[in-house]
């Protein structure tokens with residue numbers, strides 16, 4: 006019987022998992038990875054062979070949401086298993102930092118307490134020193150939100166490593182795997198800074214897409230149709246307005262280059278696991294911290310409530326995880342409790358996310374009926390399995406944003422182009438969704 010299957014038979018068997026039986030966990034966290042953007046998900050222009058392989062042997066969640074689709078709040082949610090309204094790290098409001106009282110109950114600390122050796126490579130964008138989050142082995146950690154991809158980083162061995170971000174981080178992961186002594190199971194995170202801008206992939210990967218006719222967003226607009234409150238945020242100023250097709254295509258090509266380069270490093274890391282005969286007992290997770298707009302709705306960033314930005318591909322593969330596609334409504338902060346259940350660890354009471362283990366095993370179809378997302382004080386969203394309501398706010402003090410509601414039918418209009426808010430036949434749906442949003 007697979008470890009995971011055995012684990013779910015009863016609480017007693019979960020508790021009886023020995024250190025040798027516990028699965029290792031390898032978490033690949035990409036930075037700004039757009040919803041559904043993998044070759045295996047139907048985009049024939051992008052090359053993601055290693056992520057495709059992972060997807061084809063695991064469970065893919067097609068509706069995985071970042072509640073606050075920007076790096077710091079999303080990563081704080083992933084680490085704490087909590088809503089941004091609880092952990093507080095919402096830029097530019099709420100507390101602006103990760104609440105210290107949650108630090109003892111973070112994912113990394115919980116895994117360490119449960120007998121795991123914990124390692125972290127790459128981006129650390131959470132308030133507080135990484136060691137205080139129960140990370141035993143921080144290596145080539147890049148503190149902060151963003152920066153050049155060509156970087157220098159200090160390895161766990163004290164040496165300085167230099168190169169392209171995703172390569173440096175995965176080299177550190179491979180060094181860890183090569184020296185791993187299997188006394189304890191490991192929980193390793195490789196937190197990329199790709200495919201976040203600056204969109205400067207290594208030359209080979211830029212050349213790869215130079216003459217490729219990449220798919221142009223179906224919901225491209227030269228400008229967002231109204232002031233959404235984030236018109237002048239940094240991401241949105243990366244190209245002039247109105248957006249021009251050629252310039253947008255160029256951004257998309259370089260974004261693809263960053264993803265393919267990252268995919269190659271993910272492949273090297275998985276190969277290192279295989280060589281060490283650890284692959285069969287390792288759960289591998291992949292997701293972005295949220296998505297991104299690249300010409301979609303006239304946008305270039307993630308500060309919005311559209312699918313391309315609030316959602317990111319989420320894949321889990323490994324022992325006992327069947328090949329499957331799930332459309333259930335999930336949050337990225339569900340991953341932490343899911344892994345706790347799969348590893349036979351207790352889920353701390355502070356965790357607000359829900360374990361997806363029952364969905365993965367086909368025992369349940371959903372763990373919730375609604376998803377809520379937000380960006381600071383200017384945007385709120387609620388959706389169910391079909392309809393999405395977005396509430397835009399006007400900040401009179403800052404003179405930005407619009408006082409406006411938008412409703413989309415995600416089934417008939419997956420590109421979110423037709424606002425149904427004023428159609429009388431949707432009045433009951435609007436009322437119901439507004440009521441849910443009020444309760445949130």
Ligand SMILES: [Ca+2]
Nearest residue numbers: 036037076294
């Ligand atoms: Ca990000």
